[in-house]
Amino acid sequence: QEDEVTKDDDESIMDTLDEEDIVVFQPTNTWQRVHPGQGVPAGLHVRLNLQTGEREAKLLNKEVGDSGGPSKGDCRVFSSTELKRALKLLKDEPVGQAEVGVSEKDSRQQSFRSMEELRKDFEELGLFAEPDSAVMARLLEVINDTKSLLEVRRHALRELEYHVHQVDNAQDLVKLGGLSILVRALNDSMPDIREGSAFVLGSALSSNPHVQVQAVEGGLLQRLVVLLATDPSLPVPCLPLPLLRHFPYAQRRFLDLGGVSLLSNLLETDRDRPLWIRIVTLAYDMLWEKVKPESQWEHAEKVERARQYSAISLLPTLWQHGWCKRLPALLEHPDHDAREKVLRCMAELMRACREEFLSASGLQAALERLQSEYQGLAASEQIENEPEGYFNGMLYSVQELQKQFDKLSEIFLPNA
Numbered sequence: 001q002e003d004e005v006t007k008d009d010d011e012s013i014m015d016t017l018d019e020e021d022i023v024v025f026q027p028t029n030t031w032q033r034v035h036p037g038q039g040v041p042a043g044l045h046v047r048l049n050l051q052t053g054e055r056e057a058k059l060l061n062k063e064v065g066d067s068g069g070p071s072k073g074d075c076r077v078f079s080s081t082e083l084k085r086a087l088k089l090l091k092d093e094p095v096g097q098a099e100v101g102v103s104e105k106d107s108r109q110q111s112f113r114s115m116e117e118l119r120k121d122f123e124e125l126g127l128f129a130e131p132d133s134a135v136m137a138r139l140l141e142v143i144n145d146t147k148s149l150l151e152v153r154r155h156a157l158r159e160l161e162y163h164v165h166q167v168d169n170a171q172d173l174v175k176l177g178g179l180s181i182l183v184r185a186l187n188d189s190m191p192d193i194r195e196g197s198a199f200v201l202g203s204a205l206s207s208n209p210h211v212q213v214q215a216v217e218g219g220l221l222q223r224l225v226v227l228l229a230t231d232p233s234l235p236v237p238c239l240p241l242p243l244l245r246h247f248p249y250a251q252r253r254f255l256d257l258g259g260v261s262l263l264s265n266l267l268e269t270d271r272d273r274p275l276w277i278r279i280v281t282l283a284y285d286m287l288w289e290k291v292k293p294e295s296q297w298e299h300a301e302k303v304e305r306a307r308q309y310s311a312i313s314l315l316p317t318l319w320q321h322g323w324c325k326r327l328p329a330l331l332e333h334p335d336h337d338a339r340e341k342v343l344r345c346m347a348e349l350m351r352a353c354r355e356e357f358l359s360a361s362g363l364q365a366a367l368e369r370l371q372s373e374y375q376g377l378a379a380s381e382q383i384e385n386e387p388e389g390y391f392n393g394m395l396y397s398v399q400e401l402q403k404q405f406d407k408l409s410e411i412f413l414p415n416a
């Protein structure tokens with residue numbers, strides 16, 4: 001049986017541990033957590049808990065003839081995503097050769113197992129046996145089968161959503177034909193399935209250009225427009241809006257298909273739901289990414305992106321759909337996050353919307369009200385020793401907008 005010791009020689013972490021945590025692990029017949037810094041006596045059954053990423057140990061159970069390996073009964077299949085997650089949690093633990101904790105005066109040298117060794121153990125146990133793509137293929141089959149029970153399909157969607165957060169899984173989803181199945185499911189007769197598939201698509205698309213391209217080719221953009229037009233009951237996080245982020249080609253097509261006009265209608269009719277916050281955020285993000293290339297891009301990519309973005313006339317389209325008139329009123333919303341998005345969006349639109357903003361009755365008063373409100377809230381943050389707090393940031397945003405607004409007033413209303 002493996003002899004295993006974990007030790008954390010980081011003094012700051014050691015300081016936070018209780019005295020009793022540092023002593024040698026006291027094994028029992030049940031699995032117990034092995035704390036960082038604890039020495040594990042030889043001859044114990046040690047395992048990695050894949051849910052928590054923590055090491056656990058117990059006495060070997062000789063009566064039932066436990067050979068030290070996992071018995072057939074408590075064996076379960078872990079997908080490689082679960083294993084990767086567990087291994088990531090483990091990363092913080094030091095590996096290598098080190099002395100055993102302070103209470104162990106005999107300072108036995110004990111060997112630590114490296115991540116590579118752990119990985120090998122997993123492979124030997126066959127835990128990598130079922131790759132994520134096989135799991136996803138099964139889930140997709142269930143989702144595509146409209147004769148399956150609703151509860152089973154819902155569960156399959158939740159599982160799939162969990163998997164596609166990983167970039168390579170999202171790409172496998174494309175290879176498995178998952179996009180067309182999910183786009184089809186966006187049109188399912190059951191609302192839960194429509195919602196769930198939109199949610200999965202949104203997760204797979206987030207910051208994943210490869211999937212975005214495939215999704216547009218698979219007709220997702222048209223579906224998005226139809227959804228916006230016909231399914232206003234769809235919960236907000238379920239719209240596959242991430243399709244548009246950092247993807248100028250999709251943005252242009254979206255504009256061509258009248259997407260902005262649909263979003264603008266929702267902005268008008270949907271002010272009580274968080275949907276309009278998402279819409280304002282999306283507009284801000286799209287305006288911002290157009291002028292601010294990602295710093296990690298190569299020069300050639302920046303040039304190419306700039307060329308693509310230059311073909312998108314989002315600003316004039318927002319102007320045309322009355323955003324300049326709508327935004328100032330949205331500042332009245334009581335929710336701080338909502339206001340933050342509106343403030344940012346207004347800052348981006350300041351020049352394009354100058355006439356509307358300058359003639360908006362009550363905008364100056366609203367800005368003054370927000371300033372005094374956030375001055376108060378930022379002051380209490382100061383007292384609580386949080387000088388860089390959230391409300392201080394809000395105060396800064398309002399003041400910046402006020403400055404821009406004053407500058408406009410000077411230029412365009414010189415006699416006011």
Ligand SMILES: *[C@@H]1O[C@H](CO)[C@@H](O)[C@H](O)[C@H]1NC(C)=O
Binds near residue numbers: 144
């Ligand atoms: C999904 O189901 C439809 C209708 O039953 C079928 O025509 C299609 O081939 C299925 N797609 C996949 C990838 O299994």
Ligand SMILES: *[C@@H]1O[C@H](CO)[C@@H](O)[C@H](O)[C@H]1NC(C)=O
Binds near residue numbers: 184187
């Ligand atoms: C959606 O469903 C309707 C009727 O249920 C059908 O006419 C339409 O073709 C479907 N659209 C897609 C994209 O599957």
